[in-house]
Amino acid sequence: MKGNDPSKLDRILADARRSAEKRDQGYRERALKIYPWICGRCAREFTRSNLRELTVHHRDHNHDNNPPDGSNWELLCLYCHDNEHQRQLEATGSDGQIAAGHGSATHSPFANLKSLLDGKKKPS
Ligand SMILES: [Zn+2]
Numbered sequence: 560m561k562g563n564d565p566s567k568l569d570r571i572l573a574d575a576r577r578s579a580e581k582r583d584q585g586y587r588e589r590a591l592k593i594y595p596w597i598c599g600r601c602a603r604e605f606t607r608s609n610l611r612e613l614t615v616h617h618r619d620h621n622h623d624n625n626p627p628d629g630s631n632w633e634l635l636c637l638y639c640h641d642n643e644h645q646r647q648l649e650a651t652g653s654d655g656q657i658a659a660g661h662g663s664a665t666h667s668p669f670a671n672l673k674s675l676l677d678g679k680k681k682p683s
């Protein structure tokens with residue numbers, strides 16, 4: 560068991576997760592200081608008791624873009640935040656394309672294999 564430390568990777572992953580969480584909490588706290596605790600879509604008001612249902616949305620969907628003036632942030636309740644991203648998926652159409660891609664991806668390898676086998680059979 561010496562020399563091989565299986566927990567090393569876990570530790571690295573845990574560290575990465577921790578720093579990501581720290582970064583998330585960093586911009587969340589800053590956004591909550593800048594903006595009133597109100598959902599930008601449904602105008603629902605929040606207090607300390609339900610504040611965890613108020614989330615920080617990134618207008619350009621880039622979580623690494625956190626300007627100090629908060630111009631990339633929008634406070635949304637969980638539901639409106641969900642809707643916001645759903646709308647984005649529908650607008651780009653990537654959701655349907657991915658689903659269709661999965662369907663053909665599971666079929667084409669076998670279709671390919673079959674034609675390859677058929678192709679091999681014919682000359683012999
Ligand atoms: Zn809302």
Ligand SMILES: [Zn+2]
Nearest residue numbers: 615616617640
């Ligand atoms: Zn968002």
